Amino acid sequence: MSVATTESVQLVQFLKNVKLFSELSPESLAKLGSRLKTVEFPPSEVIVREGAPGVSMYIIRSGLVEVRKKDPTTGIDFLVAQLGEGAAVGEMALLTSRPRSATVTTVQATVVFTLTRSDFRNLLTQHPEISLGLARILAERVEEATKHVGIDFISLQKENFDPKVVGLVPQTVILLHRLIPVAYVNNALTLAMVNPSNLVAFDDVRRYVKGAIIEPRICTEDDFRKFMDSIYPQLMGLDKGQRTELEKKNTEERRERKEERRKQTSTMDVPVQSFEDLQNEILTGMEVQSEEEEKVNAMELTTASEDAPVVRLANNILALAIKKGASDIHIEPQEKGVVFRLRVDGILKVENVLSKKIQLPLISRLKILSRLDISERRMPQDGRISIKINDRSIDFRVSTVPAKFGEKVVMRVLDKSGSLLPLDQLILHPKVVDLMYRMIHQPYGIIYVTGPTGSGKTTTLYSALNEINSSDVNISTAEDPVEYDLPGLCQVQTHKDIGLDFARILRAFLRQDPDVILVGETRDMETAKISVEAALTGHLVFTTLHTNDAPGSFTRLQEMGIEPFLMANSTIGIVAQRLARRICQNCKVQVEIDDTMLGFFGFTRENAPPFFKGEGCDRCSGNGYRGRVAIYEILVMNDELKRAVAAGAKTDALRDMAEKGGMVNLKEYAMFLMEKGLTTVEEVLTNLVISD
Numbered sequence: 001m002s003v004a005t006t007e008s009v010q011l012v013q014f015l016k017n018v019k020l021f022s023e024l025s026p027e028s029l030a031k032l033g034s035r036l037k038t039v040e041f042p043p044s045e046v047i048v049r050e051g052a053p054g055v056s057m058y059i060i061r062s063g064l065v066e067v068r069k070k071d072p073t074t075g076i077d078f079l080v081a082q083l084g085e086g087a088a089v090g091e092m093a094l095l096t097s098r099p100r101s102a103t104v105t106t107v108q109a110t111v112v113f114t115l116t117r118s119d120f121r122n123l124l125t126q127h128p129e130i131s132l133g134l135a136r137i138l139a140e141r142v143e144e145a146t147k148h149v150g151i152d153f154i155s156l157q158k159e160n161f162d163p164k165v166v167g168l169v170p171q172t173v174i175l176l177h178r179l180i181p182v183a184y185v186n187n188a189l190t191l192a193m194v195n196p197s198n199l200v201a202f203d204d205v206r207r208y209v210k211g212a213i214i215e216p217r218i219c220t221e222d223d224f225r226k227f228m229d230s231i232y233p234q235l236m237g238l239d240k241g242q243r244t245e246l247e248k249k250n251t252e253e254r255r256e257r258k259e260e261r262r263k264q265t266s267t268m269d270v271p272v273q274s275f276e277d278l279q280n281e282i283l284t285g286m287e288v289q290s291e292e293e294e295k296v297n298a299m300e301l302t303t304a305s306e307d308a309p310v311v312r313l314a315n316n317i318l319a320l321a322i323k324k325g326a327s328d329i330h331i332e333p334q335e336k337g338v339v340f341r342l343r344v345d346g347i348l349k350v351e352n353v354l355s356k357k358i359q360l361p362l363i364s365r366l367k368i369l370s371r372l373d374i375s376e377r378r379m380p381q382d383g384r385i386s387i388k389i390n391d392r393s394i395d396f397r398v399s400t401v402p403a404k405f406g407e408k409v410v411m412r413v414l415d416k417s418g419s420l421l422p423l424d425q426l427i428l429h430p431k432v433v434d435l436m437y438r439m440i441h442q443p444y445g446i447i448y449v450t451g452p453t454g455s456g457k458t459t460t461l462y463s464a465l466n467e468i469n470s471s472d473v474n475i476s477t478a479e480d481p482v483e484y485d486l487p488g489l490c491q492v493q494t495h496k497d498i499g500l501d502f503a504r505i506l507r508a509f510l511r512q513d514p515d516v517i518l519v520g521e522t523r524d525m526e527t528a529k530i531s532v533e534a535a536l537t538g539h540l541v542f543t544t545l546h547t548n549d550a551p552g553s554f555t556r557l558q559e560m561g562i563e564p565f566l567m568a569n570s571t572i573g574i575v576a577q578r579l580a581r582r583i584c585q586n587c588k589v590q591v592e593i594d595d596t597m598l599g600f601f602g603f604t605r606e607n608a609p610p611f612f613k614g615e616g617c618d619r620c621s622g623n624g625y626r627g628r629v630a631i632y633e634i635l636v637m638n639d640e641l642k643r644a645v646a647a648g649a650k651t652d653a654l655r656d657m658a659e660k661g662g663m664v665n666l667k668e669y670a671m672f673l674m675e676k677g678l679t680t681v682e683e684v685l686t687n688l689v690i691s692d
């Protein structure tokens, strides 16, 4: 019989404090101790790597390690825990050889005891009593592992508190992170938390309770407040004066927390790996103006969506959309993942497929930012996110729709301070832009801009308004939504829910002595009629119509109940437009096109101009296209057309008449762009033929 050395007594004592071995007898612990090997790791060394086969367990003798799990689709590294002396990692490896479920890295120089699976098995075969001692704890671990993220609920009003335990964490940390230490047994600290996924809170608490294994429990915000107002001061022996101080501090802390959250969303300095092309410069100065919603019913959704990686992910999605110049963001839950798509230059493309696990927190986060009710998941909702990037204000008009696999979120990017191009940079054809200038300088009448959705009508209208905007002109706009901010304009947003539609705003405008009125869209008889009346009573009116070409607008207006003679007298002109993708000028090459195509554009092999396309290069991400270019057709009313419109002439007759009068039609305009090497035959055909 060997006499126990001081060292082995110490080892037994140490092992006794390891939760996994807490039920073993000193004899068993000594036997176990003899099988352990000591390994030393320098700081920042990986002890086990996620995905590697599990062959042994580790018990931390001294030092500190970090446990991280990576989300495979987003690349977000989640800090799961920081573990210190007495903590064990990889104990499941002793039972199964399943791959490691997390990566463990040393934070400081760390000494660990390792026990290999084969040593463990031999030990159990030779000393069956050890198996019994381990069985219960291991069973608990298995249960915990299969339970996933089950965090139990706790009611603070029903617990008994030990002031020593509550006092483990300073009041500032308690108030900052809204948490209460409830119990501290065997290095396990039970922590009641309003937000149990707040990883920063874990770190902060561990700074005061070194090496503790934190066992979070959820408590409600209300419960926490009540606790801090009544139980905490008594428990900590605070007198009335200190309590008032505490209450003051409480509100102060809440404000600071809010401020911190705002900062967190504004710096966004940690790009998600899968968005590695996301530049930091776009992130700095990004400011989420939408205040965090105070009153939210579904607490668990809020807490999950406040988790820093989710906040960053949501921010990165917005930032990426801006960086890529996207017009729309689609977040689309599907059966096995969440598809994240961006519409850039009119084309919708998949950016990423995110993990299904991210769906609820991400969508909740976007809904919080949009001031939507996050507990409502069965009804469509509309909201808005306002942000600022380097003095540019950008709005996202957010819409949610309940779909089969969850809520689909679509966000329209509205760059309100977006660079408005002067008209001559939008309308490149010199003859056509001249017509436009002539029209917008008329004293009164209506200018209609037509084209399918997403054809750039609004941009044309704003550029036109920008052209005539000056301090001696009163310009009022009714919009849905307000897409650009123009200084000096009175811009009004429609609100269907309170009955504030285009017609109503328009009638109000007319009592406000306007010179120029913009009506976002003419889609009903009432709006159409008031616009015509406004034009006939001396106002310049800009509006959009949903028609294919300029001559066809008269038919549309007639369908809306406008008398032909009123149309003839109120209309200045009609702009029809399309948007085609612009050839990347960096990789532009000449191409041959076949005879049928040449014929379509009215050419033969002999008189055909050169045609171009983009070959694809770094600048255009291999697409061959960068940005877009508009195709225009402008019909300006003249006496002959007026007579024909008043007499109710058909669209075809009006078109012939306009073309004879020198109107450059969409096809001719497109031809002009192709000859300049600005767009391709394919783009023109897609935009003109299909929409005809």
Ligand SMILES: [Zn+2]
Binding pocket: 584, 585, 586, 587, 588, 614, 615, 616, 617, 618, 619, 620, 621, 622, 623, 624, 625
């Ligand atoms: Zn290119």
